[in-house]
Amino acid sequence: MKWVVAALTLTLTGCASVSELEQSHETMDVISGKSPREYADCVKQELASSRDPLTEEQRGDGLRLIVPQKLGAGAGPAALVEIDKRSNGSAIKLRERLSNFPLRPGDVRKATTACISGS
Known part of the structure; x- marks a missing residue:
């Protein structure tokens, strides 16, 4: 039932463009080495x-x-990952489509978090 609600919500909300995501709030704002x-x-x-x-x-x-x-190919971006150079690494901002929708896929957040540190 949850997947039906999620699919219906995605269908009704339409597609986000890159410029719309650029204007949205960050769901993650961190620094990496x-x-x-x-x-x-x-x-x-x-x-x-x-x-x-x-x-x-x-x-x-x-x-x-x-x-x-x-x-859906051509359905617009799911997220933007902005990576800016700093003197000792990078500043990273993640902006996700449907950022306050609890059933959105978690793979993007998991990947961006996993890559912050480590080798």
């Missing part, structure tokens, strides 16, 4: 089994990853 390249590569590897390939964009000294939705 990894460089933007190291962090982006880690997130892409973590999401490789659950998502289509992520789109990567160069932004000054940092990177932006556009995470596709799990369902």
Whole structure:
């Protein structure tokens, strides 16, 4: 029953665009000791089994990853991961579509969290 409600909600809410996600509040705002390249590569590897390939964009000294939705090709992004260069690593901001919807897939948040530290 929960999946029916989730599917109906996703259908009714429509698609978010990159510009709409840019205007939304961050669901995560953290700092990592990894460089933007190291962090982006880690997130892409973590999401490789659950998502289509992520789109990567160069932004000054940092990177932006556009995470596709799990369902529906061309349905707009599910999340943005903004990775800005800092003197000792990276500043990371995650912006998710349906950020306050409790049944949204947790793979993006799990991947971005797992890549904060470690080798």
